[in-house]
Amino acid sequence: MSSGCVSGTDRRAWAGSCSHPAGCHTGDLPVLASATVGxxxxxxxxxSGPWASHLEDCRLPEEIHALIRRAQNLGIRPQLIRRPGHRKPVTGGIHVMVADATAPEPWIAEGVIAGPSDLDMDALVAGVVPESCILVSEPVFLVCTHAKRNACCARIGLPLARSLAEVLPDRIWETSHVGGDRYAANLVCLPHGLYYGSMSQAAAIAAVDAYRSGEVILDRFRGRAGIPEPSQAAEHFVRAHTGELSVGGVAVESSRSDGVTTEVLVRGGDARFRVVVEPMTLTTPCGTACAETVTTYRLVTLDRLTPVRYATPALA
Structure with a gap:
């Protein structure tokens, strides 16, 4: 399933052209298993911006373009960020944050660098905090407000980012395209890379509070970035079945596909589950620029297997 807004078209031709009425991003559209895989x-x-529809087209200092290119070459997802409502140029170096979302213990770190050579991105992909950055203990929340990519992201995302910043001024950032404009407003919780879509102010506050407490809310939960979409779907169905909402309480152990069907082995709480999912396509209620159809996943079977066995410490 594509995380973009329209397939089979030149995105640059329509970027920012969404004509959805406000009622088309209310959470009625299924959002599960749509977090960005890469x-x-x-x-x-x-x-601080302005941001063009694509990062490579933005008017940025060459050292920032160099950072973006190196990140993309290493499989790191680059995002431009800014404080909600803040448009003053950033001075005194380049403020960066780096995160490993799929480590056994996901982490995020930040630093101020003079140029691209000061940030060791090879260390990042090796799961090591770059020397120029310092680990931070508080989560970071991104709200997509990328107007030139899709108008809905700004129309809905901007007021959401500003309202959240009134509650957590140091942890909320506007960001460039995160994937899935049809799900605006999009919220990303780092370092775990949890995605939420079609967010209202109340839903976003609930999701932020839950994540700060180490939990997930399934309402409008798109999934966890960095893992395949069928695995995201399997995790979602296990959470719904067991009521396990802790962030680390559900994890995929293995998966295999047979045609369009995927069988996933999932650990959930104190048990393992065999989950079979398959994609399904739905027609959206509005059918305008964001998407005429959306691909989601349906549950075929979910079977509880043997309990998870933990090693017993050896006696002295």
Missing amino acids: ARFWLLIEH
């Missing part, structure tokens, strides 16, 4: 590692670069 986002295991993150590079956030503070830049």
